[in-house]
Amino acid sequence: MTKKTGVFVCHCGINIKGTVDVEKVAEKLAKHKGVEHAEDYVYMCSDPGQNKIIEAIKEKGLDSVVVACCSPTLHETTFRNAAKDAGINEFQCEIANIREQCSWVHKDKEKATEKAIKMSKSAVERVQQNESLEPISIPITRRAMVIGGGIAGIQAALDIANSGYEVVLVERSPSIGGHMIQLSETFPTLDCSQCILTPKMVEVSKHPKIKLMNYSEVQEVSGYVGNFKVKILKKPTYVDPEKCTLCDECTKVCPVVVPDEFNFGLTGRRAIYIPFPQAIPATFTLDIKACPGLLPIACGKCADVCEPNAIDYDMKPEIIEEEVGTIVVATGYDLYEKENLAEYGYGKYPDVLDGLQFERLLSASGPTQGKIMRPSDHKEPKEVVFIQCAGSRDPELHCAYCSKICCMYTAKHAMLYKHHVHDGQAYIFYIDIRSGGKGYEEFVQRAVEEDDVLYLRGKVSKIFEEKGKIKVWGVDTLTGKDIEIDADMVVLATAMRPSVGAEELAKKLKIAMDKDGFLAEAHPKLRPVESVTSGMFLAGAAQAPKDIPEVVAQASGAAAKAIAILSQERLFHSPNVAEVNLKLCTGCGMCVDVCPYEAISLKDGKAEVNKVLCESCGTCQATCLRAAISVKNLTPTQVHDMIEASLGG
Amino acid sequence: MMAEEFEPKIVAFLCKWCSSAGSDLAGVSRMEYPPNVVPIQVMCSGSVSPLYILSAFKKGADGVLVSGCHPGDCHYIKGNFYARRRIALVKELLEFIGLDPERFQMSWVSAAEGVKYTQIIKDFVNVLKPMGPQTKLRRSQ
Numbered sequence: 001m002t003k004k005t006g007v008f009v010c011h012c013g014i015n016i017k018g019t020v021d022v023e024k025v026a027e028k029l030a031k032h033k034g035v036e037h038a039e040d041y042v043y044m045c046s047d048p049g050q051n052k053i054i055e056a057i058k059e060k061g062l063d064s065v066v067v068a069c070c071s072p073t074l075h076e077t078t079f080r081n082a083a084k085d086a087g088i089n090e091f092q093c094e095i096a097n098i099r100e101q102c103s104w105v106h107k108d109k110e111k112a113t114e115k116a117i118k119m120s121k122s123a124v125e126r127v128q129q130n131e132s133l134e135p136i137s138i139p140i141t142r143r144a145m146v147i148g149g150g151i152a153g154i155q156a157a158l159d160i161a162n163s164g165y166e167v168v169l170v171e172r173s174p175s176i177g178g179h180m181i182q183l184s185e186t187f188p189t190l191d192c193s194q195c196i197l198t199p200k201m202v203e204v205s206k207h208p209k210i211k212l213m214n215y216s217e218v219q220e221v222s223g224y225v226g227n228f229k230v231k232i233l234k235k236p237t238y239v240d241p242e243k244c245t246l247c248d249e250c251t252k253v254c255p256v257v258v259p260d261e262f263n264f265g266l267t268g269r270r271a272i273y274i275p276f277p278q279a280i281p282a283t284f285t286l287d288i289k290a291c292p293g294l295l296p297i298a299c300g301k302c303a304d305v306c307e308p309n310a311i312d313y314d315m316k317p318e319i320i321e322e323e324v325g326t327i328v329v330a331t332g333y334d335l336y337e338k339e340n341l342a343e344y345g346y347g348k349y350p351d352v353l354d355g356l357q358f359e360r361l362l363s364a365s366g367p368t369q370g371k372i373m374r375p376s377d378h379k380e381p382k383e384v385v386f387i388q389c390a391g392s393r394d395p396e397l398h399c400a401y402c403s404k405i406c407c408m409y410t411a412k413h414a415m416l417y418k419h420h421v422h423d424g425q426a427y428i429f430y431i432d433i434r435s436g437g438k439g440y441e442e443f444v445q446r447a448v449e450e451d452d453v454l455y456l457r458g459k460v461s462k463i464f465e466e467k468g469k470i471k472v473w474g475v476d477t478l479t480g481k482d483i484e485i486d487a488d489m490v491v492l493a494t495a496m497r498p499s500v501g502a503e504e505l506a507k508k509l510k511i512a513m514d515k516d517g518f519l520a521e522a523h524p525k526l527r528p529v530e531s532v533t534s535g536m537f538l539a540g541a542a543q544a545p546k547d548i549p550e551v552v553a554q555a556s557g558a559a560a561k562a563i564a565i566l567s568q569e570r571l572f573h574s575p576n577v578a579e580v581n582l583k584l585c586t587g588c589g590m591c592v593d594v595c596p597y598e599a600i601s602l603k604d605g606k607a608e609v610n611k612v613l614c615e616s617c618g619t620c621q622a623t624c625l626r627a628a629i630s631v632k633n634l635t636p637t638q639v640h641d642m643i644e645a646s647l648g649g
Numbered sequence: 650m651m652a653e654e655f656e657p658k659i660v661a662f663l664c665k666w667c668s669s670a671g672s673d674l675a676g677v678s679r680m681e682y683p684p685n686v687v688p689i690q691v692m693c694s695g696s697v698s699p700l701y702i703l704s705a706f707k708k709g710a711d712g713v714l715v716s717g718c719h720p721g722d723c724h725y726i727k728g729n730f731y732a733r734r735r736i737a738l739v740k741e742l743l744e745f746i747g748l749d750p751e752r753f754q755m756s757w758v759s760a761a762e763g764v765k766y767t768q769i770i771k772d773f774v775n776v777l778k779p780m781g782p783q784t785k786l787r788r789s790q
Contacts, residue, residue, distance in 0.1 A: 071673045071676075072690075073670070073673065097673070097688075097690075099676065100672070100673040100675075100676030100677060101669075101672055101673065101676055101688050102676075102684070104676035104677070104679055105675055105676050105679070105680060105681055105682055105684075105767070106681065106682075106683075106684040107681060108684060111656075111684040112684055114684070115684045115687060118687050119687060119688070122687070122689065507721060507722070510723075510724060510726060512666075512667070512718075512722065512724075512759065512760055512761075513722075514761045515759075515761045515762070520760060520761065532666060532670075532724070532760065533724070594695075594731060596725050596726040596727050596728065597725075615725060616692050617692050617693040617695060617696060617724075617725035617728050618691065618692050618693055618695065618696025618728075619693060619695040619696060619725065619728045619731055621696055621698065622695060622696050622697060622698040622699075622731070622732075622735065623731070631692065631696070634691065634692065634696075636698060636700065636701075639689065639691070639701055639704075640700075640701070640704050642689050643660055643689065643701065643704050643705045643708055643710075644708050646660050646687035646689060647658055647660065647687070647705070647708045647709045647710055648658070648709075649708060649709070
């Protein structure tokens with residue numbers, strides 16, 4: 001039976017019309033088999049445009065619609081809703097993407113028009129065989145998971161929990177706090193970072209709706225939006241947080257000293273340690289990699305002195321399974337690896353530091369209690385060179401992107417350095433100053449005017465040690481002069497990278513990454529907090545380099561998106577699922593084996609599809625030797641007819 | 650009189666999540682590539698049956714492209730692994746029946762790779778042009 005299809009060709013102003021002869025497309029399509037009506041209009045997505053579709057459906061008794069316009073990711077929903085408003089099933093509407101995949105990528109009008117005609121005909125062939133479907137309704141697990149306990153994860157978890165939904169907050173290190181807790185002061189107000197973050201950390205630990213799982217990592221994720229199942233590995237800390245009184249007796253007897261991660265190796269810590277005094281949860285952790293051995297015969301000193309008997313060498317890794325409806329990913333960043341920046345002597349000379357190490361030196365709770373001193377000889381540095389874009393904005397050798405926050409924190413570093421060392425001199429090598437943000441430009445000006453920071457526009461060519469000084473060679477491109485500075489310390493504004501392990505996690509979550517390894521948003525402008533995978537949201541520097549206010553805003557945005565899912569009773573699942581033709585099915589079970597979602601099983605010798613689990617990928621359809629299984633509205637028959645139309649048939 | 654240059658007809662099966670999105674990005678970024686290719690969006694490269702490929706050649710395609718997410722990045726976990734295995738077999742089959750396997754290509758284009766998609770189409774057209782029309786499987790008109 002042939003349907004009565006209407007074809008609507010959008011000009012999109014001149015976006016489509018500029019390269020595609022839209023009138024000709026409508027004219028040709030009007031003659032195509034099954035097409036009852038065809039017209040073109042300047043903006044199909046506008047209200048009058050949608051009304052044209054609705055009117056045509058009603059007046060001409062159309063039962064299906066093709067809109068030749070922009071990508072279906074943009075207006076498919078708009079036009080499906082218009083179809084619904086006119087009284088036909090929303091699945092009787094298909095899109096021909098003649099903008100992104102045609103008019104915008106071609107110049108030859110004649111050929112582009114020919115291609116647009118083929119694409120539109122292909123969509124007609126498809127819609128002619130579309131079934132009317134109703135969305136499948138499924139219940140929701142009304143709790144959320146937040147992965148990553150930095151400021152992004154903390155904010156998202158608090159927002160969701162404060163809306164009344166339970167949150168599982170998973171953090172892989174012993175304490176939450178992320179990189180923000182390591183910072184000294186924050187630009188542009190010079191608020192003490194710890195002072196503003198610790199209240200939020202305490203709120204997390206006391207919140208009745210937040211289940212904090214520190215020292216834990218996500219192992220496996222299955223399910224779909226509304227109903228995810230997550231397996232979490234809880235690593236043993238060998239210390240019972242309930243019993244630990246934080247008396248600190250254990251660290252006094254522990255014989256092992258290893259570099260302290262919290263201070264980026266500027267100091268050491270014991271094998272049993274608390275990362276920093278305000279750690280949440282407030283407890284010690286025994287680092288099994290550093291510990292000489294758990295058997296009392298190997299050492300056992302910490303357990304001997306622990307009065308409350310909090311140390312338990314028999315603690316084992318546990319796998320915990322959590323069910324959640326939505327997931328916020330806030331895995332943050334790490335700095336560009338040291339070995340990549342050998343030209344700056346990073347990793348070779350102890351007085352060449354990265355930005356986070358310098359933060360620890362500045363911090364009142366840092367290894368030097370806020371006194372600036374050279375790691376090599378503990379002398380106060382009088383000349384400090386700051387180098388911006390260390391690894392950023394360098395597509396040839398390093399990262400092509402701008403790490404965004406370095407201009408501002410370098411100005412802050414130079415300023416704070418001057419506050420500590422009044423007779424010192426700070427130099428900053430920069431390419432450009434990017435100080436967009438509330439109060440940011442004024443902050444940079446303050447560094448220049450009040451703290452005499454000397455900005456040098458140019459790149460550093462070489463850094464080497466000579467007679468206890470670090471020689472910095474560079475060029476000031478504004479004066480054209482060579483610069484040579486005998487510095488006591490060099491601080492690199494190292495590029496931000498996605499945190500170590502983010503790639504592995506992204507694969508487990510099945511969310512996409514961009515070319516730099518940051519998590520990809522669903523749309524760069526309009527869906528910046530959603531991942532491509534429905535029900536998973538992004539927050540913080542895991543998505544792109546950004547500063548604290550932006551991270552907090554994005555985290556609240558991600559939380560709002562998560563809450564929007566959790567606040568519903570039921571979700572609707574796409575009904576374009578696989579369907580078995582029982583007459584053809586022989587029960588061979590090949591589809592059962594290939595289904596990535598275990599949505600197919602054998603029942604009475606025939607394949608049976610669980611509609612809720614099916615994600616419409618069509619792997620089964622390509623595998624079945626007897627064409628006995630097919631995905632609704634993209635069946636092999638439809639595809640064959642679409643191929644025919646695509647080739648001009 | 651110079652004969653008009655041969656313009657190959659290409660059908661491209663693009664997966665919805667990566668390659669079609671990558672092709673959209675090429676559009677948004679206003680990159681240019683030859684209009685010889687007509688895309689058909691499928692849910693997953695793993696849903697492209699060998700029959701689709703043969704059907705395209707039979708219906709007159711001079712080249713067929715299947716493009717999916719990068720191995721390991723499949724939106725459907727492992728669909729593109731099935732596609733990869735299947736495609737290797739299809740290539741052998743095409744060779745066996747005497748059709749130049751170069752006429753059939755598989756690529757991995759992520760949603761961020763508009764440039765790559767553009768280049769793949771340009772290269773494919775350049776490969777197909779000197780080969781002339783595909784007649785081996787084309788059904789008689």
